[in-house]
Amino acid sequence: MVKALFFDLTDTLQNFDWDKQWPLLQDIIKKEISYEIQPGQLKKYYQQTYELYRLGKIKNDFDFFDLLFKQMALNITKEKIEKILLQHLEIRKQFTWLPDNYNETLIELRKHFKLAIVSSGVWPWGDYDYEKIFGFKMKKHFDLIVNSYDEGYLKDSGKLFDIALEKMKLKANEVAFVGDNYEKDILLAKQYGMKTIFLNKKKESLGGDITIEKLSDLLSVIKKIETI
Numbered sequence: 001m002v003k004a005l006f007f008d009l010t011d012t013l014q015n016f017d018w019d020k021q022w023p024l025l026q027d028i029i030k031k032e033i034s035y036e037i038q039p040g041q042l043k044k045y046y047q048q049t050y051e052l053y054r055l056g057k058i059k060n061d062f063d064f065f066d067l068l069f070k071q072m073a074l075n076i077t078k079e080k081i082e083k084i085l086l087q088h089l090e091i092r093k094q095f096t097w098l099p100d101n102y103n104e105t106l107i108e109l110r111k112h113f114k115l116a117i118v119s120s121g122v123w124p125w126g127d128y129d130y131e132k133i134f135g136f137k138m139k140k141h142f143d144l145i146v147n148s149y150d151e152g153y154l155k156d157s158g159k160l161f162d163i164a165l166e167k168m169k170l171k172a173n174e175v176a177f178v179g180d181n182y183e184k185d186i187l188l189a190k191q192y193g194m195k196t197i198f199l200n201k202k203k204e205s206l207g208g209d210i211t212i213e214k215l216s217d218l219l220s221v222i223k224k225i226e227t228i
């Protein structure tokens with residue numbers, strides 16, 4: 001009997017169009033330091049630095065940009081970094097948004113299940129998006145949030161599942177994991193003994209125990225979830 005739903009965050013509870021970020025960020029950097037970063041170079045170093053940030057090895061945006069620029073052998077003043085990091089947060093509203101019927105879906109689901117987020121995202125950015133762009137705290141609909149930034153492990157390690165299950169006093173087979181990435185969410189959760197709900201946004205020929213195409217589809221399969 002499924003008693004709880006664990007959710008992936010990125011592209012499950014919150015949508016991103018990352019490709020929109022690179023030219024916007026490139027423009028900010030060009031404006032602030034008169035330096036034209038090649039898009040490929042920016043993306044490469046950004047993603048490398050992002051890996052450290054989501055593990056909590058970098059603690060804040062200042063340290064993120066400081067390291068990013070150092071890796072690119074650019075010597076940027078503290079004042080310029082402060083300006084860039086604020087604009088980097090500001091542009092997020094142009095490429096991140098919530099799925100349709102987000103609030104209604106989670107309010108209804110919570111009448112039937114405990115709800116948790118288990119995520120490997122950069123926590124300070126998630127927090128910013130919910131509070132400043134969407135206008136409420138991310139934890140509003142959730143009993144628990146476990147993230148790699150605080151715990152120091154990525155979801156892939158399984159450790160975040162251990163922590164979430166222990167805190168919620170649940171067994172793996174009492175949980176259904178909801179995620180958009182077949183390998184990183186569905187196969188991982190399945191290996192771990194959880195039930196799986198695949199959010200198949202790209203209409204791949206793959207499936208979980210239950211497969212849906214959008215978050216709000218969860219409402220039409222509540223009975224089914226309870227018995228998988």
Ligand SMILES: [Mg+2]
Nearest residue numbers: 008010011180
């Ligand atoms: Mg995802």
